[in-house]
Amino acid sequence: MSGEGLRERIRKVPEENTPRETEDENDADIREPIFGPMPTFPYQRFWTRMMLIFGTLLVVYFTSNNEKVVIFAKQNEKLNHRRQEIPCNKSYLYELTNLLGENEKVRCGRIVMDSIVNVQEAKKLAEIARKGLSLTGEPAGGASILDLHSGALSAGKNFVNLYALNVSGLYSNEDFDLYKTVRRKVHEALAFSFDLPSEKLFLTKPTFFSRLTAKPPATVHDEYWHSHVDKETYESFHYTSLIYLNDFGIDFEGGRFVFDDPDNHTSIIEPKTARVLMFSSGGENIHRVEKVLSGQRFAITISFTCDKRKAISDPSITRFGSSKSF
Numbered sequence: 080m081s082g083e084g085l086r087e088r089i090r091k092v093p094e095e096n097t098p099r100e101t102e103d104e105n106d107a108d109i110r111e112p113i114f115g116p117m118p119t120f121p122y123q124r125f126w127t128r129m130m131l132i133f134g135t136l137l138v139v140y141f142t143s144n145n146e147k148v149v150i151f152a153k154q155n156e157k158l159n160h161r162r163q164e165i166p167c168n169k170s171y172l173y174e175l176t177n178l179l180g181e182n183e184k185v186r187c188g189r190i191v192m193d194s195i196v197n198v199q200e201a202k203k204l205a206e207i208a209r210k211g212l213s214l215t216g217e218p219a220g221g222a223s224i225l226d227l228h229s230g231a232l233s234a235g236k237n238f239v240n241l242y243a244l245n246v247s248g249l250y251s252n253e254d255f256d257l258y259k260t261v262r263r264k265v266h267e268a269l270a271f272s273f274d275l276p277s278e279k280l281f282l283t284k285p286t287f288f289s290r291l292t293a294k295p296p297a298t299v300h301d302e303y304w305h306s307h308v309d310k311e312t313y314e315s316f317h318y319t320s321l322i323y324l325n326d327f328g329i330d331f332e333g334g335r336f337v338f339d340d341p342d343n344h345t346s347i348i349e350p351k352t353a354r355v356l357m358f359s360s361g362g363e364n365i366h367r368v369e370k371v372l373s374g375q376r377f378a379i380t381i382s383f384t385c386d387k388r389k390a391i392s393d394p395s396i397t398r399f400g401s402s403k404s405f
């Protein structure tokens with residue numbers, strides 16, 4: 080077909096009152112395909128629609144917030160040693176390498192161990208916490224703490240010094256011995272798990288019992304549910320350990336421990352009596368505690384540093400003889 084002829088046909092004006100669609104159809108009739116007929120395949124319409132739907136689903140998947148929740152340790156399971164190794168935050172790694180020397184490999188991550196502290200020990204620790212915390216009356220709400228090292232004890236919006244209260248017979252020698260025994264076990268387990276010589280790890284402050292309730296907190300400092308990095312909150316921390324002293328889902332509702340990881344991923348630890356959670360305290364372990372919805376949640380935070388200058392010693396009953404302020 081000559082080019083002249085083709086132009087002539089395209090120029091052909093449709094008849095008056097002919098609807099637009101018809102016009103196109105007419106055009107299609109007149110225009111002969113230059114490259115031959117369009118290829119077709121069986122069920123073409125079906126497959127085209129399927130591809131459209133699939134494409135839409137893909138777009139929705141990649142633009143949605145893609146939340147992923149993993150229960151790292153369930154309340155009803157007993158874990159010997161569950162670990163997750165993660166890369167250390169840069170500044171944390173730098174600080175630890177400076178303190179430990181190039182020969183020590185700094186390892187970061189999280190570990191849950193349900194068998195290094197026994198249930199009986201955890202129950203005794205819970206009793207120590209309850210007795211001390213009850214001295215200042217009904218829970219004010221939010222988080223209350225008792226620090227046997229400094230004597231700091233929550234009292235409403237303030238703290239009082241437990242050792243200045245002169246409460247005779249509150250604790251026995253055995254209570255302090257138990258505290259030390261448990262601290263040593265955690266110290267050894269932590270050093271072993273993070274591949275560090277235990278003499279390069281020191282107890283540091285603050286190390287404290289906590290009680291969390293569903294009541295509104297007395298001050299913003301008692302709002303325990305905010306995401307944070309322990310190294311930023313408590314400067315001397317390099318490794319954090321927590322021993323849970325009662326049970327999620329039995330003694331209290333809510334109050335699960337949550338690691339907030341990149342890409343909207345969260346990893347959850349459900350508290351259970353005698354469960355030990357240990358983790359590196361740098362920016363690789365952003366975490367929070369969910370709000371307690373009912374009941375009272377008890378735990379003890381035992382913290383460790385690799386900086387000898389920040390070391391503290393175990394608490395002792397002799398402090399009851401003195402009223403030194405904290």
Ligand SMILES: O=C(O)CCC(=O)C(=O)O
Nearest residue numbers: 289309321336368378380
């Ligand atoms: O009680 C817990 O499970 C964690 C508390 C905590 O993150 C903290 O005291 O820094």
Ligand SMILES: [Fe+2]
Nearest residue numbers: 307308309366
């Ligand atoms: Fe924390």
